[in-house]
Amino acid sequence: MDKTPRFGHAIRHWWPLDTDIDFLNPASFGATPHEILAAQSVWRDRMERNPMHFFLDVLPLEVRRQASLLAEFVGADADRLVFVENATNGVQAAIWSHLRERRDAGKLSAEREIITTDQVYPAVRNMMRLAAREFGTGYREIHIPFPLSGADEVRDRIAAELGERCALLVVDHVASPTGLVFPVHAIVANARERGVAVIVDGAHAPGMLPLDLDALDADWYVGNCHKWMFTPKSCALLYAAERRAAHTHPNVVSLTVGKGMPAEFDYVGTRDCTAFLCLEASLEFMRRLGIDGMRRYQSDLVAEIRPRFSAATGVDTPAPHDMTAGMLAFPLYGARRMDSDSARQLRAHCYRTRKFEVPFMVHDNHMLVRAAAQVFNEAGDYDALLELLSEAEFNKVQTELGWN
Ligand SMILES: Cc1ncc(COP(=O)(O)O)c(C=O)c1O
Structure with missing residues (x-):
């Protein structure tokens, strides 16, 4: 039996992370x-040994092969991924593709806003x-409160705003400031x-959440592999969706213009595609970790630290546990400043003086702190952050930052 410890600090050395920091923002x-x-x-070496052979003979086939592996992982037709x-x-690319098509079809006088x-x-x-300005539509944001009663509230608030005047809805699967999983189905x-x-x-979804994109049937779906699937950046x-593929185009026009999806996206000029080519390695890595076990570890860790955040911030659970997966955010009601520059100052201060990495964000006029639980984290990693969140300590830090 394999006795290798599967998660937590025992595997942290698998990553090149600095050992003197608590990395709470993977x-x-x-x-x-x-x-x-x-x-x-290895891919970079292959590219540089014979760039002509690599770009003309290897890359086109390899990009498609790796895209097919990814398509299988996220439940999608590979020709449209x-x-x-x-x-x-x-x-x-999705916003501009859609609005160009609606404009060319003469629909944007009736469909007057993007939300x-x-x-x-x-x-x-x-x-x-910017798209609203360029295409002459309105732009509106639907308020999603935080703290929040549950997923139904998100669904209902959005449903109430959908109508004939809407050209487009853009909605998060996992919201950035709050880490909440929206009921996208x-x-x-x-x-x-x-x-x-x-x-x-x-x-934030690929890797963190199971996906079945064909079943979801959104018009477009976008996901990063470099966040929760461990691929290199980029x-x-x-x-x-099938009904949208013919008018989906990349932001950059290149040699493949007019060839449609996927060809127009697979080649958009000379660039380093080696991160794409690591998809197979990332799938192998996750399968060895155990994909279900990995997700369970992440959400169990979030469940374990949630009451500690409540105790430290004095805020009861800001959203039901079934709306979270790998991330957790809490409002800091004691914050004296609520703007993005101040959020950046707090993060920098924590890194410099307390040696942990965590993002602070402003949403709905509240300063939020957001922690993430990756497979190399353990509950104790959050202790220094939790100490900072106690009222006395947080006040001290704000004073040190000159926030009077
Ligand atoms: C919801 C959401 N959309 C888009 C992005 C942008 O991702 P990237 O920087 O990889 O383009 C982020 C980054 O955190 C995000 O949280």
Whole structure:
């Protein structure tokens, strides 16, 4: 029997993480183990030994083969699943593809607005505002409170805003500021019923949550592999429903223009695609960890630290446990400042003086702290953070930062 400890600190050395920090934010940019980085180096060597052979003979076939493996993992038709460098890129391609098609079909005078929720990732907010200006639509955010009663509240608040005037709904699968898992099946079903196109931004979902994209039937789905699937940075997926694939185009026009999906996405100029080519290595790594066991460890760890966060912050559970998977956020009602610069200052202060990495974010005029539970974390990793969240300590830090 394999006696290797499967999770926690016993496997932390599989990652090149600095040993003197508690790394509580494997979510923002991911964390890639040595063995997958080694697989990437092998691909880079192959690329540089004969770039002509690599780009013309190897890469086209290999990108498709690895995309097929990913498609199988997320329950999608491989012809409609492509690699993009990151979720930002994929969401932008989907938004622009859809709005161009609606404009060209003369539909944008009736479908006058694009909507999302106020838990939207800030870069997606920026691109939606820009798209609204470029395509002459309105832009609106549906308020999703936090603390929150449950998934039905998210579903109902969104359903209440869907109508004929909506050209597009963009909704998160796992919301960035709160880490909450939104009920995307119900949200997509409601949108489809009302004839509203929907992009699901699943930046945090692949790896963290089981996915069946064909069954979900969103018009587009975007997900990162570099966050919770352990691939090197710059590996993400864009999926289009069959009804959308023909007018789904990359943000950059290249040699493959007019060839449709997936060819237009598979080649967009000379770039380093080696992160895409590590998909197979990442699947092997996760399968060796045990995919169900990995997800159970992450959500059990979140369940274990949740009451400790409640005790430290004095906030009762801000959302039901069934809305969380690998991440957990709490509002800090004692915060004296609530803007993104202050959130960045807090993070930097924690790293500099207390040696842990955790993000602070502002949502709905509250400062939130968000922790993530990866397979190399253990409950004790959060102790220094929890100590900081006690009222006296948090006040001390705010004073040290000059927040009077
Ligand atoms: C919901 C959401 N969308 C998009 C992104 C952007 O991801 P990337 O930086 O990989 O493009 C993030 C990043 O955290 C996110 O949380």
